[in-house]
Amino acid sequence: QKEVEQNSGPLSVPEGAIASLNCTYSDRGSQSFFWYRQYSGKSPELIMSIYSNGDKEDGRFTAQLNKASQYVSLLIRDSQPSDSATYLCACGGYQKVTFGIGTKLQVIP
């Protein structure tokens, strides 16, 4: 079992729709959770971090964390073609940050 699991996609959504990205993790010791966006050929950039159960909103992005279910999600409202990228879920412990394979999102104009 991989430590951080994501569906590789692609996930296709029409412009203006809500994109929902999901992630599960196996290490119950993980204390911090992150979503990164990676454009093709570029390095990942942090878009959201979440540390406690519940929702965290930042602009069009909402991260959701459920530690009991070991589940993290990212919602992107009013999706734009510029949101087309690979979204990496990551879990942080004391020493390491472990990444999922990433979900490729395609926003169709």
Added chain:
Amino acid sequence: DGGITQSPKYLFRKEGQNVTLSCEQNLNHDAMYWYRQDPGQGLRLIYYSQIVNDFQKGDIAEGYSVSREKKESFPLTVTSAQKNPTAFYLCASRIGGLAGEAFFGQGTRLTVV
């Protein structure tokens, strides 16, 4: 500007050569990491370091070596023992502890010729 600088951006290696990838940060972060990314795959951890003069193997350390002589610097050497080194290499740093986010350099694309 604070950040992480990787160099070079592109690197070509001949069979049997060792090459060193540079990673420098001025964020005053304690922890630094090297990841490898292959097409269609996620980030796999090669080595990490929590403090100066100390580092640990990650999941795919075979064929790689690192040093951490200064807080700001964490170079990665890809040795001839690494049989399939062509990949995108990413260096990251983190403030350390449980809550810190990892920030990335721009990456080095290594190709064996």
